[in-house]
């Protein structure tokens with residue numbers, strides 16, 4: 495176990511949008527963030543994205559999964575080897591399938607391979623222990639969000655919203671103290687965020703995403719589809735709860751007969767309404783909603799959120815954070831927590847019955 499002194503940790507994230515690998519250095523002791531360091535991004539090429547898309551939904555041994563895992567390892571080795579000075583690394587891998595109450599959770603990529611290549615201790619397989627003990631295995635960023643709330647000097651309850659392929663929300667009260675204060679977080683996946691609108695734009699226009707939400711802004715959302723969406727059983731489940739990327743695939747079929755603009759408008763508003771529905775679960779009102787992930791760059795999505803929330807809604811840049819790198823930074827912080835034997839999830843974040851330290855550590859020979 496490392497001593498409780500801050501170390502430079504290199505975290506990585508390859509998210510459900512399948513756009514690329516984010517990597518970021520954080521100086522942290524796993525409890526307190528001391529400093530943020532360099533960051534890097536290594537996009538997947540179109541051909542690489544096709545390999546990942548083919549493997550989506552796959553479990554170890556399924557066709558295409560080995561190729562995806564090798565690609566994930568190679569891409570991570572490339573971007574991680576650009577950094578110097580890290581004492582430990584956190585490797586999330588690429589989620590291909592997530593079925594916590596069924597087959598488990600599957601993040602492609604072997605951290606032991608990266609430990610050899612990089613000559614660093616690599617913490618990986620963050621989600622499996624939580625799932626094995628009855629948790630959702632996601633989201634895992636919340637204990638990092640708790641540290642972030644302290645880092646930015648927040649004095650009142652606030653929430654962090656990540657708008658990636660899927661959305662996830664962490665309610666945090668930074669005034670909680672004590673060795674297990676992180677356990678005071680409440681977190682869960684809100685619903686689909688960017689994944690449906692990305693899939694729509696790829697299928698209809700060969701585009702990656704709706705830049706700045708411009709297409710959505712030019713259309714009209716379909717209220718009947720939105721009402722049906724909000725009747726999905728997921729919204730009636732108590733948190734903590736988590737989602738697989740394609741769990742709401744029916745949403746794309748629901749907008750099939752709409753024009754491109756109206757379909758984008760409907761999917762974008764659905765993502766915001768799912769977040770607002772999630773906020774009904776907050777233990778106490780929040781004073782601020784801080785938004786991270788690519789969706790914060792979608793002005794239409796952000797405008798819907800501002801309409802739906804009574805408090806200010808801002809990108810995390812408003813408090814000096816980097817919304818492109820927050821998840822990579824989270825896995826740097828979590829790697830240090832694992833190395834120190836600190837928990838990475840708890841009853842309020844994944845529903846696991848007790849605080850759990852997930853992740854395994856692979857060291858170079």
Ligand SMILES: Nc1ncnc2c1ncn2[C@@H]1O[C@H](COP(=O)(O)OP(=O)(O)OP(=O)(O)O)[C@@H](O)[C@H]1O
Nearest residue numbers: 509510511658659660688703705706787788789791
């Ligand atoms: N300028 C932009 N305008 C509109 N949308 C954008 C913009 N930039 C990014 N996005 C959206 O954000 C997505 C990427 O977000 P992000 O990198 O946070 O996701 P991820 O980390 O892959 O997903 P997850 O958090 O679910 O694992 C893109 O696929 C796109 O839909």
Ligand SMILES: CC(=O)N[C@H]1[C@@H]2OC[C@@H](O2)[C@@H](O)[C@@H]1O[C@H](C)C(=O)O
Nearest residue numbers: 510589592632633634635660662821
């Ligand atoms: C199983 C899985 O990889 N889930 C991701 C995904 O992307 C967003 C949301 O769904 C969240 O639950 C999680 O990622 C973030 C980093 C988390 O664990 O906090």
